[in-house]
Amino acid sequence: MIECPQEIPCDPCQANCPAGAIDLEDINGTPTVDFEKCTGCSVCVESCPGLAIFTVDCSSEKGCTVTIPYEFDLPEVGEEVIGLNRKGEEISRVTVTSLKTKGDSAFDTPTVTVQVQEEHVNELRNIRRSK
Amino acid sequence: MITKDVIIIGGGSTGLALGYYLVNKGVDDLLILEKDYVGSGSTGRCGTGIRAQFADKPTIRMMKRAEANWKEISSELDFEFNRTGYLYLHYTESDLERYREMSELQNSFGVPTEILSPEDAKEICDLIDISEVKGASFNPEDGKAHPFDVVTSFRKYFRESEAELKENSEVTSMKLRRRKGLKLVKTPSSTYGAKVVVNAAGGWAPKLGEMINLDIPIEPYRHQAIITEPFKLGSIEPMIISMHHGDAYFTQTNRGGIIGGVGTPEDEPPSYNMTESLEFEKRVSEAFASIIPGLKHARMLRHWAGYYAMSPDGNPLLGEYRVPGHYLAAGFSGHGYMMAPSVGEGLADLIVNGQTDLPLDYYDPERVDRGELREDALQMG
Amino acid sequence: MRINDHPILSFPETETITFSYQGREINAKRGETIAAALHNAGITELRNSGDRERGRGLFCAIGKCSSCLMKVDGVPNVRTCITMVQEGMEVEKQTGFPEIPSKSTKLKSEIIEKKSPEVLVIGGGPAGLRASLTAASAGASVLVIDENPLLGGQMIKQTHKFFGSSDQEAGERGKDIGDRLSREVSDHPEIEVMTSTSAVGIFEEKVGIYKNREKFLKVDPEKTIVATGATEDMIKFPNNDMPGVYGAGGVQTLMNVYGVKPGDRVLMVGAGNVGLIITYQLLQANVEVAAIAEIASEIGGYFVHAAKIRRHGIPIITDHRVSRVEGTEKVERAVIEEVGDSGEVIQGTEKKFDVDVVALAAGLSPSYKLLNHGGCELEFQPALGGHVPKRDKRMRTTREEIYVAGDASGIEEATSAMLEGAIAGADAALSIGKGGPGEEDIIRDAREKLEKLRAGSYYDNLRSGLQEVEKPSRTKEQ
Ligand SMILES: Cc1cc2nc3c(=O)[nH]c(=O)nc-3n(C[C@H](O)[C@H](O)[C@H](O)COP(=O)(O)OP(=O)(O)OC[C@H]3O[C@@H](n4cnc5c(N)ncnc54)[C@H](O)[C@@H]3O)c2cc1C
Ligand SMILES: Cc1cc2nc3c(=O)[nH]c(=O)nc-3n(C[C@H](O)[C@H](O)[C@H](O)COP(=O)(O)OP(=O)(O)OC[C@H]3O[C@@H](n4cnc5c(N)ncnc54)[C@H](O)[C@@H]3O)c2cc1C
Ligand code: SF4
Numbered sequence: 001m002i003e004c005p006q007e008i009p010c011d012p013c014q015a016n017c018p019a020g021a022i023d024l025e026d027i028n029g030t031p032t033v034d035f036e037k038c039t040g041c042s043v044c045v046e047s048c049p050g051l052a053i054f055t056v057d058c059s060s061e062k063g064c065t066v067t068i069p070y071e072f073d074l075p076e077v078g079e080e081v082i083g084l085n086r087k088g089e090e091i092s093r094v095t096v097t098s099l100k101t102k103g104d105s106a107f108d109t110p111t112v113t114v115q116v117q118e119e120h121v122n123e124l125r126n127i128r129r130s131k
Numbered sequence: 132m133i134t135k136d137v138i139i140i141g142g143g144s145t146g147l148a149l150g151y152y153l154v155n156k157g158v159d160d161l162l163i164l165e166k167d168y169v170g171s172g173s174t175g176r177c178g179t180g181i182r183a184q185f186a187d188k189p190t191i192r193m194m195k196r197a198e199a200n201w202k203e204i205s206s207e208l209d210f211e212f213n214r215t216g217y218l219y220l221h222y223t224e225s226d227l228e229r230y231r232e233m234s235e236l237q238n239s240f241g242v243p244t245e246i247l248s249p250e251d252a253k254e255i256c257d258l259i260d261i262s263e264v265k266g267a268s269f270n271p272e273d274g275k276a277h278p279f280d281v282v283t284s285f286r287k288y289f290r291e292s293e294a295e296l297k298e299n300s301e302v303t304s305m306k307l308r309r310r311k312g313l314k315l316v317k318t319p320s321s322t323y324g325a326k327v328v329v330n331a332a333g334g335w336a337p338k339l340g341e342m343i344n345l346d347i348p349i350e351p352y353r354h355q356a357i358i359t360e361p362f363k364l365g366s367i368e369p370m371i372i373s374m375h376h377g378d379a380y381f382t383q384t385n386r387g388g389i390i391g392g393v394g395t396p397e398d399e400p401p402s403y404n405m406t407e408s409l410e411f412e413k414r415v416s417e418a419f420a421s422i423i424p425g426l427k428h429a430r431m432l433r434h435w436a437g438y439y440a441m442s443p444d445g446n447p448l449l450g451e452y453r454v455p456g457h458y459l460a461a462g463f464s465g466h467g468y469m470m471a472p473s474v475g476e477g478l479a480d481l482i483v484n485g486q487t488d489l490p491l492d493y494y495d496p497e498r499v500d501r502g503e504l505r506e507d508a509l510q511m512g
Numbered sequence: 513m514r515i516n517d518h519p520i521l522s523f524p525e526t527e528t529i530t531f532s533y534q535g536r537e538i539n540a541k542r543g544e545t546i547a548a549a550l551h552n553a554g555i556t557e558l559r560n561s562g563d564r565e566r567g568r569g570l571f572c573a574i575g576k577c578s579s580c581l582m583k584v585d586g587v588p589n590v591r592t593c594i595t596m597v598q599e600g601m602e603v604e605k606q607t608g609f610p611e612i613p614s615k616s617t618k619l620k621s622e623i624i625e626k627k628s629p630e631v632l633v634i635g636g637g638p639a640g641l642r643a644s645l646t647a648a649s650a651g652a653s654v655l656v657i658d659e660n661p662l663l664g665g666q667m668i669k670q671t672h673k674f675f676g677s678s679d680q681e682a683g684e685r686g687k688d689i690g691d692r693l694s695r696e697v698s699d700h701p702e703i704e705v706m707t708s709t710s711a712v713g714i715f716e717e718k719v720g721i722y723k724n725r726e727k728f729l730k731v732d733p734e735k736t737i738v739a740t741g742a743t744e745d746m747i748k749f750p751n752n753d754m755p756g757v758y759g760a761g762g763v764q765t766l767m768n769v770y771g772v773k774p775g776d777r778v779l780m781v782g783a784g785n786v787g788l789i790i791t792y793q794l795l796q797a798n799v800e801v802a803a804i805a806e807i808a809s810e811i812g813g814y815f816v817h818a819a820k821i822r823r824h825g826i827p828i829i830t831d832h833r834v835s836r837v838e839g840t841e842k843v844e845r846a847v848i849e850e851v852g853d854s855g856e857v858i859q860g861t862e863k864k865f866d867v868d869v870v871a872l873a874a875g876l877s878p879s880y881k882l883l884n885h886g887g888c889e890l891e892f893q894p895a896l897g898g899h900v901p902k903r904d905k906r907m908r909t910t911r912e913e914i915y916v917a918g919d920a921s922g923i924e925e926a927t928s929a930m931l932e933g934a935i936a937g938a939d940a941a942l943s944i945g946k947g948g949p950g951e952e953d954i955i956r957d958a959r960e961k962l963e964k965l966r967a968g969s970y971y972d973n974l975r976s977g978l979q980e981v982e983k984p985s986r987t988k989e990q
């Protein structure tokens with residue numbers, strides 16, 4: 001999910017997608033994803049300077065996950081955290097299934113993947129540690 | 132065409148003070164034309180100093196009167212004129228002796244200049260390093276006024292009077308003899324006629340002369356000044372002068388900055404150059420820091436240049452010139468600001484009554500044609 | 513008030529030194545400024561103003577205002593935000609206008625030295641650094657000076673990743689770009705670097721520079737590139753001078769360069785990119801942000817930056833102006849009010865926030881003063897942030913030997929600043945007979961990239977502003 005609706009001069013998402021799934025007319029265009037090509041690798045999430053990309057993956061039988069870029073104090077895998085929507089309002093408690101630290105990340109943006117109920121995949125865009 | 136009794140060209144201290152005295156003497160039908168804004172010439176760039184410590188009789192008389200007038204005008208127009216004195220520091224016995232003689236002459240005209248010991252000089256400003264000072268001359272009646280205060284007070288005065296002050300009105304051409312002696316003065320937007328036209332255009336006076344094919348013997352020499360960041364008011368009350376340090380002069384303004392400069396090198400030719408030089412900053416900092424060591428750490432906030440409008444003998448050209456009704460009031464070198472109120476009064480007398488009790492004869496501009504040059508007035512800066 | 517854990521930055525331990533403030537001993541880290549050290553010790557009122565004796569704190573933190581002036585080792589009016597703290601330094605608060613020092617001070621006496629590099633670059637931000645590298649690579653000898661203690665300009669505090677084209681530095685964090693450029697410049701054999709050094713004037717013949725607390729130098733370059741960046745704008749409201757009202761960039765410098773928290777709770781004013789980004793960075797530094805107040809009806813910054821903040825639950829309150837701040841000695845509260853369509857205040861809409869910091873992100877103005885002093889023709893162009901010099905497409909001002917680049921030529925971004933720097937550096941080198949076709953390529957390439965960068969509809973105003981100040985080249989463009 002790319003949430004980048006303005007014509008800003010920026011292109012790393014397109015340039016770095018290994019599957020060539022992101023289309024950007026030119027540097028000032030707005031990116032669109034070809035979901036047929038997208039593998040869900042989340043490289044774009046790590047590369048986007050605007051932290052504007054999230055991956056939603058419902059391909060697994062276990063349910064859906066959302067991967068968000070997260071440049072704050074990182075939770076631990078298995079930790080229960082509070083899922084927040086675009087306005088920072090709580091929507092539900094979710095569990096961290098995996099993470100990439102700044103060092104692990106291909107473009108030094110840490111990411112957090114959480115298990116999310118299907119009805120929330122288009123809403124959950126942030127987390128907060130509950131402590 | 133708009134006709135006026137008197138038109139003054141130039142809104143510096145000279146033009147403004149003359150306008151003020153003309154209005155005081157009943158000439159209301161008066162127009163002052165200024166090409167930029169009041170004080171944009173040398174007046175707004177001057178060192179704020181007002182003194183009567185001069186070496187020749189006419190100038191001492193003019194300045195004595197000017198100081199009295201400054202006092203009156205400042206209270207009427209409500210700006211600060213601070214009589215904090217001029218303190219000349221002398222670093223050689225011979226200078227001290229020369230100034231002692233000068234002070235006697237000044238005393239004879241009622242100017243109360245005293246000769247002080249180095250310790251007494253330190254009493255007046257305790258920041259001075261007196262280790263090399265041999266003595267000082269001090270006239271407590273000398274003083275300073277901030278030119279921005281002065282020109283804005285005059286602007287307000289003219290706004291409230293019948294007379295008219297027009298800024299952003301450059302005189303672009305002139306004609307002297309037409310229609311029963313009416314002189315024509317043009318700006319880009321209007322044409323004016325007047326019986327009396329006064330050229331009070333400072334360093335630009337010769338340019339106006341060119342418009343009427345008159346050679347006005349004045350040349351503009353660049354002089355620079357600086358102001359530091361503000362310090363506690365009262366840090367440096369008098370204008371401090373040292374001929375020994377390259378004609379250095381400085382004092383503190385009523386906003387706190389230390390304003391002043393040093394002289395221009397003798398070999399710098401006249402020009403309309405108004406840029407600053409780094410070499411000046413070097414000389415100024417060395418001079419100021421030698422006189423007051425603490426000033427070593429003062430930062431200069433601004434640095435600018437203006438003109439000393441120089442006549443062949445360094446004295447102003449004041450009075451009717453070549454054509455009846457055509458007056459000159461320019462060529463004030465480094466002391467036109469301080470002199471403006473007596474120049475204004477004397478010239479207004481001449482224009483209105485044909486005579487004055489001030490020694491304006493001495494400054495008759497036609498003296499240059501006659502080859503009667505005066506002694507150079509005591510210059511500085 | 514040090515920041516200990518930061519998700520992006522690390523603040524290495526350095527030697528602890530002590531200095532005195534009003535006679536009291538204070539610990540500091542070597543390598544931080546006096547103002548940062550005092551903030552860390554909880555001292556935010558740095559002086560009393562000259563004429564009204566009102567308390568003043570830090571504002572811009574990069575040496576561009578006069579809010580932080582203090583007496584240091586007997587010398588008054590020292591910009592403590594760019595002066596490094598030193599062991600045994602004596603720092604005193606100034607009340608009113610300071611006295612002229614009466615005794616001799618601990619400072620070394622100034623010597624006047626002369627330097628004659630081929631190219632002088634004033635300002636070591638992205639524009640100046642890129643200009644230096646480009647000119648030096650073409651074979652010119654370069655002196656680059658910056659009045660801050662560190663090179664990198666505004667980049668050193670940008671912890672976020674930059675947009676831009678991926679074949680340039682896009683996606684890299686601003687700080688990393690700045691660090692990399694600074695390293696390249698410092699390592700370059702043809703470039704001499706002087707930090708803590710201010711250019712004080714561009715005179716006819718020479719440029720005057722002052723190495724803080726050391727010496728005055730005359731520089732006699734063949735070409736001068738002015739890359740002095742920008743100054744943060746102040747806005748009008750009662751008590752806007754109270755300690756606790758900062759430029760947003762000042763807040764950013766304190767926390768991201770020196771690792772010192774500006775306070776506990778912040779009201780951000782202005783929802784342009786700067787306001788949005790710094791809000792996000794405050795959150796990263798674990799400082800609470802009460803809200804962002806924006807006077808316009810719309811958020812000026814990029815959607816993506818606003819989204820990052822919204823999802824943390826920080827309200828962005830549009831159509832609101834700051835009406836005043838309140839507090840006894842420093843900010844304790846900020847009050848905002850709604851404004852109507854024609855700018856009128858709507859009564860009864862006051863909202864109060866208990867905050868100790870109000871950060872102003874209300875715009876930047878180009879630092880044009882040196883250009884003005886140097887006699888370059890200026891023009892007022894609101895779309896570019898204020899007064900900017902006229903120039904041609906090779907960044908030459910109306911004075912042949914003076915170039916401009918970066919925010920000083922109009923408020924834009926680091927990417928464009930670097931491109932302009934490359935153009936200025938390459939043309940300066942070419943004009944003194946250094947470099948060759950390669951430099952022409954650099955210029956052509958940078959121009960193309962600039963045009964692309966500025967092509968989007970977000971930049972319509974900028975483009976029309978640029979059109980006004982860019983005059984045709986004096987020499988034909990190849
Ligand atoms: C650095 C410096 C320090 C000085 N310090 C002192 C000091 O301490 N004390 C002191 O007494 N004197 C000092 N002087 C000298 C003093 O400034 C001048 O003698 C005085 O200001 C002259 O005033 P003015 O009105 O004759 O000329 P100006 O102030 O130069 O005024 C002339 C005006 O005429 C205008 N003008 C020119 N051409 C035209 C035109 N065509 N149409 C309309 N208007 C025109 C100009 O714009 C200008 O405003 C100093 C001068 C300098 C440069
Ligand atoms: C919060 C924030 C976020 C930003 N985000 C982005 C972004 O995402 N992408 C992007 O491309 N840009 C971004 N920018 C903008 C970018 O940082 C600036 O456009 C860029 O730094 C301008 O570069 P510059 O070299 O012109 O000026 P600066 O970086 O400001 O450098 C100017 C330097 O000149 C020095 N200087 C000034 N005067 C003198 C003098 N007289 N003598 C000596 N030195 C002097 C200063 O100390 C300073 O170091 C952001 C800016 C801010 C404040
Ligand atoms: S998730 Fe991977 S494949 Fe899909 S768009 Fe992003 S980078 Fe491309």
Ligand code: SF4
Binds near residue numbers: 002011012013014052
């Ligand atoms: S990298 Fe991010 S900000 Fe840049 S265009 Fe792609 S989605 Fe938008």
